[in-house]
Amino acid sequence: MTHQNHTPFSLYIHIPFCASICGYCDFNTYTAQQLGGGVSQESFHKLLIRELELVSRALDAPTVSTVFIGGGTPTLIGSDSLTQILRGIENNFSLSPEVEITTEANPDSVDAQMLAELREGGFNRMSFGMQSASPSVLATLQRTHTAGASRQAALWAREAGFEHVNLDLIYGTPGETDSDVRDSVNVCIDAGVDHVAAYSLIVEPGTAMARAVNQGLLPPPDDDECADRHNIIDTMLASAGFNWYEVSNWAKPGGQSSHNKAYWTSANWWGVGPGAHSHVDGRRWVNHKHPATYAKAMENGEALHVDTEELTSEQIHVEKVMLALRTRAGLPVGELDTQELERAREFALQGVIDPVEFADGVVRVTDSERLLADRVIRELLG
Secondary structure, X not given: OOOOOOOOEEEEEEEOEOOOOOOOOOOOOEOHHHHOOOOOOOOHXXXXXXXXXXXXHHOOOOEEEEEEEEEOOHHHHHHHHHHHHXXXXXXXXEEEXXXXXXXXXXXXXXXXXHHHHHHHHOOOEEEEEEEOOOHHHHHHHOOOOOOXXXXXXXHHHHHHOOOEEEEEEEEOOOOOOHHHHHHHHHXXXXXXXXXXXXEEOOOOOOXXXXXXXXXXXXXXXXXXXXXXXXXXXXXXXXXXXXXXXXXXXXXXXXXXXXXXXXXHOOOEEEEEOOOOEEEEOOEEEEEOOOHHHHHHHHHHOOOOEEEEEEOOHHHHHHHHHHHHOOEOOOEEHHHOOHHHHHHHHHHHHHOOEOHHHHHOOEEOEOHHHHHHHHXXXXXXXX
C-alpha cells in the first residue's frame, strides 16, 4: 500500500490491558486473567513496535501529526515501555515539528514520578479517565479510583510540564444528581486542565451495566436529564474560558486535541494493536481483536487485519457530513448536493443552522440546537 505524503496523518496505538473491567465499558480490553496464553503485558510493547515497522514499510513515509496511545489503560505497561513505543515511532516515521503525543491513563495508574518520566520521554499531552468526582457515581460505574485521584493526577501532570491535559467525564449515570455534575466540572476547572470531554452514558449491550438495567437493578439513563446536564457542563465550562469545538469536547484557547480533529475531518490514521481501526485514503480495516490472536498472527507473519472495506464516494460524503456537523467549525456549503443544500437553507430559516454563517458559506448547527445535531444530520442527508 502507498499513501500520498500529506498531512495530517495520525497514529493510534491500542494497549488492551486493564486492572479491572468497568461495568459500562465495551472497549477491547482484558484483565490479566482474561488474556490467556501467548501474550504478556511486560513484552507487549515489542509487538506494537514490530507493527509500526510494518506500517512504515507499507506507506510512503507520511509525516505523523498526532500520536494517541489509548486502551485499556496504557500506563499499566509502565513509562519505559510507553517511551520505547514512542522511540519506535520516531525510528520509523517523520514527526511534525508540532506533533501532538497523547497517552490515556486512569487516575490511579500513575504517580508524579511516572508522569515526569512520560514527559521527559516525549509525551506532551495526558488524558485521564476521571468520569466523575462523586464516590457513588464512580461506584455505579465500577471505577477503581477515588474521587480525589483525578484532580491529583492532573496537578501532577501540570507539575511534570504537561501543558495539555484532558479530563474525561461521563454524565447520566443512574443515581447521579445535578450537584454531582457541578462538583465534577468544578474539579476539572480547579485542576487547571485545558481540555474536558464529557459524554452521555450509553448502556452498551453485553456489559455488566446492561445486564443490571435489563434486570431492573438500575434505571436506564434519562434523555431529558442528560440534556440538562450537558447544558450545565457547557455553561460552567464556558464561564471558565472553555469553548466547545465538538458536541462533547471543550477546550481553552490552544487546548483543542489535534488527534480528535483528525478523526472528525476524515483524515488518515493507522491503528496499531489488537482491535485497532484504521482509515487510509478511503480504505478502512480493523486488526485481530484478541491480543493472543494478534500476537500469533504477528509471530507467523500473517495479516494482522480481519476486515477491510473500500468506502464508496457516497459513504465518504455521508461520514464527512455526519462528523463535520457535530463540530463548531461546521461544513463548507460546497460539500452539499442540491437537495441537501435546499434542506440546509430551510434549517437556516428555522434557526437550526446558523443563518449568518450559512450566508458566508458554512453549514453549522447553532449552539442552542447542537444536542439535536444527529437529528439535523439525518434529515439533511434525507
